[in-house]
Amino acid sequence: xxxxxxxxxxxxxxxxxxxxxxxxxxxxxxxxxxxxxxxxxxxxxxxxxxxxxxxxxxxxxxxxxxxxxxxxxxxxxxxxxxxxxxxxxxxxxxxxxxxxxxxxxxxxxxxxxxxxxxxxxxxxxxxxxxxxxxxxxxxxxxxxxxxxxxxxxxxxxxxxxxxxxxxxxxxxxxxxxxxxxxxxxxxxxxxxxxxxxxxxxxxxxx
Amino acid sequence: xxxxxxxxxxxxxxxxxxxxxxxxxxxxxxxxxxxxxxxxxxxxxxxxxxxxxxxxxxxxxxxxxxxxxxxxxxxxxxxxxxxxxxxxxxxxxxxxxxxxxxxxxxxxxxxxxxxxxxxxxxxxxxxxxxxxxxxxxxxxxxxxxxxxxxxxxxxxxxxxxxxxxxxxxxxxxxxxxxxxxxxxxxxxxxxxxxxxxxxxxxxxxx
Numbered sequence: 111x112x113x114x115x116x117x118x119x120x121x122x123x124x125x126x127x128x129x130x131x132x133x134x135x136x137x138x139x140x141x142x143x144x145x146x147x148x149x150x151x152x153x154x155x156x157x158x159x160x161x162x163x164x165x166x167x168x169x170x171x172x173x174x175x176x177x178x179x180x181x182x183x184x185x186x187x188x189x190x191x192x193x194x195x196x197x198x199x200x201x202x203x204x205x206x207x208x209x210x211x212x213x214x215x216x217x218x219x220x221x222x223x224x225x226x227x228x229x230x231x232x233x234x235x236x237x238x239x240x241x242x243x244x245x246x247x248x249x250x251x252x253x254x255x256x257x258x259x260x261x262x263x264x265x266x267x268x269x270x271x272x273x274x275x276x277x278x279x280x281x282x283x284x285x286x287x288x289x290x291x292x293x294x295x296x297x298x299x300x301x302x303x304x305x306x307x308x309x310x311x312x313x314x315x316x
Numbered sequence: 317x318x319x320x321x322x323x324x325x326x327x328x329x330x331x332x333x334x335x336x337x338x339x340x341x342x343x344x345x346x347x348x349x350x351x352x353x354x355x356x357x358x359x360x361x362x363x364x365x366x367x368x369x370x371x372x373x374x375x376x377x378x379x380x381x382x383x384x385x386x387x388x389x390x391x392x393x394x395x396x397x398x399x400x401x402x403x404x405x406x407x408x409x410x411x412x413x414x415x416x417x418x419x420x421x422x423x424x425x426x427x428x429x430x431x432x433x434x435x436x437x438x439x440x441x442x443x444x445x446x447x448x449x450x451x452x453x454x455x456x457x458x459x460x461x462x463x464x465x466x467x468x469x470x471x472x473x474x475x476x477x478x479x480x481x482x483x484x485x486x487x488x489x490x491x492x493x494x495x496x497x498x499x500x501x502x503x504x505x506x507x508x509x510x511x512x513x514x515x516x517x518x519x520x521x522x
Contacts, residue, residue: 234508239520269520278508278516290506293499300496302440302484310484314445314475 112197112226117204118298119228121212121219121275122291124235125265127246129281130213133235136288137211137295144295145203147212150176153191166196184221204228209298215264216271231298233291234275238282240265318403318432323410324504325434327418327425327481328497330441331471333452335487336419339441342494343417343501350501351409353418356382359397372402390427410434415504421470422477437504439497440481444488446471 122130138144150166152173161167168176173192176182185194195218203210212222219232237243243265247258272278277294281287328336344350356372358379367373374382379398382388391400401424409416418428425438443449449471453464478484483500487493 236520239522266521269517272516273508273511273513275508277503277506278511279506290503293503297483297496297499297503300483300485302479302481305479305484307479310478311475314442315472316445 112201115228115304116207117210117228118301118304119204119210119212119222119226119230120295120298121214121222121230121232122235123214123216123219123232123268123271123275125237125243125268126261127243127250127265128235128237129284129287130235132284133279133281133288133291134211134213136292140292141209141295143207144209144211145199147195147200147210149193150182150196151191151193153193183225184218200226209295211295216268216274219271219274229298229301229304231277231294231301232275233277233279233294234272235279235281235287235291236269236272238280318407321434321510322413323416323434324507324510325410325416325418325428325432325436326501326504327420327428327436327438328441329420329422329425329438329474329477329481331443331449331474332467333449333456333471334441334443335490335493336441338490339485339487339494339497340417340419342498346498347415347501349413350415350417351405353401353406353416353420355399356388356402357397357399359399389431390424406432415501417501422474422480425477425480435504435507435510437483437500437507438481439483439485439500440478441485441487441493441497442475442478444486
């Protein structure tokens with residue numbers, strides 16, 4: 111277990127189309143000292159993609175060097191490209207006392223829980239039902255029907271894992287769901303375990 | 317363990333003078349389906365005290381009968397009077413899906429955690445330091461100096477236990493502290509464990 115108790119981690123999971131990015135924008139309005147975890151990849155940047163915003167783009171050699179140095183929370187090779195979550199920026203943000211936000215799948219959630227001994231609050235976000243998810247995915251018109259099919263298949267599997275999370279947000283009403291997520295993000299910062307007990311007690315008594 | 321998974325429990329602890337009652341009023345403005353746990357006692361009501369508001373007032377015989385029937389979460393005999401927390405109204409409120417709120421000390425917190433297998437969120441509320449607590453207790457002019465001394469002694473012991481709670485609220489700024497407590501109260505209602513998994517999954521897929 112890698113231990114860093116100063117900052118805290120907020121994990122969001124849920125199918126594409128559940129409204130995660132929209133809800134996250136509301137969190138960013140309320141919180142300024144957060145770090146949103148970005149994946150590292152060896153694939154080439156697509157048009158418009160920026161290093162440090164969309165991904166950390168690195169060479170295959172750098173990536174493999176980092177694998178050797180236990181530099182990844184997790185990684186995978188997809189086709190001929192690596193994708194992974196680098197530990198360094200996460201540990202840096204935690205040391206700075208930031209709220210580290212992950213948008214990851216149920217497997218990623220499990221890995222973070224297992225490998226990081228930090229304060230973790232996790233939220234599973236979902237649409238009220240599968241049909242609404244299908245509607246949202248088809249109406250936003252950004253994905254091919256093949257990708258939509260894959261997302262729906264994943265969603266069906268992932269919903270079974272909602273009870274491994276701390277909170278469930280059923281995103282039926284955007285305003286309410288945003289209020290819930292902002293509350294969770296704020297409250298994650300006052301988890302009793304985050305405070306230095308000796309310091310709190312000695313400050314309190316003197 | 318007594319199990320009731322529908323409702324949820326919110327435990328508040330912290331020294332008298334930390335602002336708990338003021339903060340709770342803000343929670344009541346936001347939440348309507350709560351049940352505030354009231355103690356049961358055999359002592360006579362004082363002027364202005366109401367049955368079912370300040371305490372449940374019962375006879376010594378009734379109280380001892382309830383002890384025999386395991387009707388108390390905890391109880392104590394102080395001088396010649398019994399004081400206790402009756403299980404019946406708590407279990408009823410949980411069955412109705414309510415948020416059951418306890419204002420109890422660190423020992424009470426431990427007992428609830430041990431005996432009730434419900435969703436429990438606990439919050440330790442404190443003043444920024446002991447001097448501010450002393451000021452608040454003396455300026456509100458409701459207690460004798462003997463009682464104030466006792467409260468301060470208790471506070472010094474209890475602060476050591478803040479890390480056995482889920483959250484710590486340092487009530488330095490009433491508005492901020494109220495916002496934090498209201499968030500915790502709201503969020504306690506969407507703990508993933510509160511949802512009926514089978515129902516959620518089957519509703520979701522159909």
